[in-house]
Amino acid sequence: MGNETILVVDDSRAVLSSIAEILQSNGYTVDTASDGAIAVDKINDKFYDIILTDLAMPKKDGMELLKYITENSPESMCIIITGYGTIKNAVEAIRLGAFDYLTKPVKSEEIQVVIERALNYRELKRENTTLKKQVNARYAYENIVGDSENICEVFHLIDKVAQTDSTVLIMGESGTGKELIAHAIHYQSDRRDKPFIPVNCGAIPEELLESELFGHEKGAFTHAIRTRIGRFELAHNGTIFLDEIGDMSPNLQVKILRVLQGHQFERIGGTKTIKTDIRVIAATNKNLEEAVETGRFREDLYYRLNVIPIHVPPLRERAGDIPLLAHHFLEKFNKSKKKNIKSISKEVMQCFMSYEWPGNVRELENMIERLIILANDDKITVRDLPERLLAHRKKDTTQPHQHNALPEEGLYLHAAVNEFERNLILQALDKAGWVKNKAAQLLNLNRTTLIEKMKKQKLMKPANPMDN
Ligand SMILES: Nc1ncnc2c1ncn2[C@@H]1O[C@H](COP(=O)(O)OP(=O)(O)OP(=O)(O)O)[C@@H](O)[C@H]1O
Numbered sequence: 230m231g232n233e234t235i236l237v238v239d240d241s242r243a244v245l246s247s248i249a250e251i252l253q254s255n256g257y258t259v260d261t262a263s264d265g266a267i268a269v270d271k272i273n274d275k276f277y278d279i280i281l282t283d284l285a286m287p288k289k290d291g292m293e294l295l296k297y298i299t300e301n302s303p304e305s306m307c308i309i310i311t312g313y314g315t316i317k318n319a320v321e322a323i324r325l326g327a328f329d330y331l332t333k334p335v336k337s338e339e340i341q342v343v344i345e346r347a348l349n350y351r352e353l354k355r356e357n358t359t360l361k362k363q364v365n366a367r368y369a370y371e372n373i374v375g376d377s378e379n380i381c382e383v384f385h386l387i388d389k390v391a392q393t394d395s396t397v398l399i400m401g402e403s404g405t406g407k408e409l410i411a412h413a414i415h416y417q418s419d420r421r422d423k424p425f426i427p428v429n430c431g432a433i434p435e436e437l438l439e440s441e442l443f444g445h446e447k448g449a450f451t452h453a454i455r456t457r458i459g460r461f462e463l464a465h466n467g468t469i470f471l472d473e474i475g476d477m478s479p480n481l482q483v484k485i486l487r488v489l490q491g492h493q494f495e496r497i498g499g500t501k502t503i504k505t506d507i508r509v510i511a512a513t514n515k516n517l518e519e520a521v522e523t524g525r526f527r528e529d530l531y532y533r534l535n536v537i538p539i540h541v542p543p544l545r546e547r548a549g550d551i552p553l554l555a556h557h558f559l560e561k562f563n564k565s566k567k568k569n570i571k572s573i574s575k576e577v578m579q580c581f582m583s584y585e586w587p588g589n590v591r592e593l594e595n596m597i598e599r600l601i602i603l604a605n606d607d608k609i610t611v612r613d614l615p616e617r618l619l620a621h622r623k624k625d626t627t628q629p630h631q632h633n634a635l636p637e638e639g640l641y642l643h644a645a646v647n648e649f650e651r652n653l654i655l656q657a658l659d660k661a662g663w664v665k666n667k668a669a670q671l672l673n674l675n676r677t678t679l680i681e682k683m684k685k686q687k688l689m690k691p692a693n694p695m696d697n
Pocket residue numbers: 372373374375401402403404405406407408409410513514554557590591594
């Protein structure tokens with residue numbers, strides 16, 4: 230601490246100069262104002278760490294000034310200076326946000342103690358807020374992995390929208406992380422301490438969904454034996470996450486639209502209008518624009534939801550994230566399955582990188598879980614991979630003749646056939662764990678022919694073929 234700036238406000242010149250003198254001798258920079266209106270001007274011009282103010286003053290009194298400070302300069306600590314007879318008002322001022330009060334005549338030691346306490350308090354509060362922010366940020370992000378340009382754009386958007394109350398529409402293929410992103414937005418926002426209420430609009434049958442969302446009164450329909458609070462009500466002051474919104478029936482679309490427009494609704498069978506303060510995040514893996522065009526999704530609802538769109542790219546468009554994700558899941562499942570698989574071979578990673586991942590991150594996650602369970606060594610190797618990933622590797626090798634397409638510039642047939650053969654033999658050996666009988670079977674050759682071909686191709690079992 231040191232070099233703090235203090236504003237003293239009092240209509241008595243004598244009080245002003247005596248307090249200013251005490252403060253200056255303690256090393257503070259001091260400004261003075263002889264009434265509330267002048268004080269407001271000064272506060273607008275400059276930031277004050279501490280504002281000491283009298284209560285009874287002409288023009289703007291101390292209470293009004295306090296109100297102004299809490300609204301416009303909330304980081305300034307306000308201390309009331311009060312006459313003996315007005316302590317009651319000073320207490321009221323504390324209730325309204327002043328830090329403490331001093332009674333006139335103000336003593337030098339007293340003033341120093343109160344100011345130090347005020348500055349300490351503010352420091353603690355600041356530390357606390359930063360810590361809280363950091364903890365929350367970590368909580369929100371610790372599970373989202375990725376550093377590709379595509380996903381960083383999404384992170385950037387999350388940061389931006391979290392600070393607002395705007396409705397967000399998250400769009401992306403199945404398994405791309407939409408729910409994770411919805412969580413992150415909530416836990417980054419000021420609503421983080423309030424509920425995050427998810428509703429899976431696709432999984433719940435229409436009749437149930439309505440009461441799930443809006444709740445119902447006792448006796449509203451045959452099975453309504455007691456009043457039920459719906460998700461919109463539960464989410465009050467927090468966030469509601471309308472997942473799979475594209476699957477919602479037209480009937481419910483209208484009802485949702487009403488809540489989004491007016492922030493109010495009634496329970497089923499109820500007459501009381503319930504107001505709700507919610508932040509709405511919706512997600513879908515459907516193409517909503519197309520659904521609007523074909524009349525399956527209401528256009529007005531689409532525009533209500535699509536205030537801030539977030540497009541989550543499919544995994545194949547951010548293959549650069551695959552190694553990070555794969556290792557993230559490796560660590561996760563090692564822990565939960567009590568395994569100790571140390572690495573993923575380079576070749577496996579290459580297969581991962583060139584595979585299309587129609588199920589996106591979820592598919593990769595499931596794949597790693599399965600590989601960890603099946604792996605024999607402490608490493609995941611191509612031997613463990615399912616056919617669909619290996620098949621893809623075949624397609625994706627960089628050799629043009631592997632695709633059986635004749636390159637523009639032509640090719641050397643013998644070399645190409647040779648290369649083709651070599652590649653298939655290698656794959657068969659890989660798959661068979663270099664057991665020649667098995668590999669020969671896969672290629673429908675007899676064992677001796679395979680050995681001959683291996684010699685010709687100079688194929689030998691590497692010391693540790695799957696090593697990184
Ligand atoms: N970037 C990521 N980092 C770590 N894990 C991720 C990431 N993205 C997705 N996941 C994981 O993948 C799985 C699927 O994610 P999530 O449920 O959020 O996807 P979704 O887009 O909502 O899928 P669906 O459309 O099928 O509902 C989850 O287990 C999630 O934890």
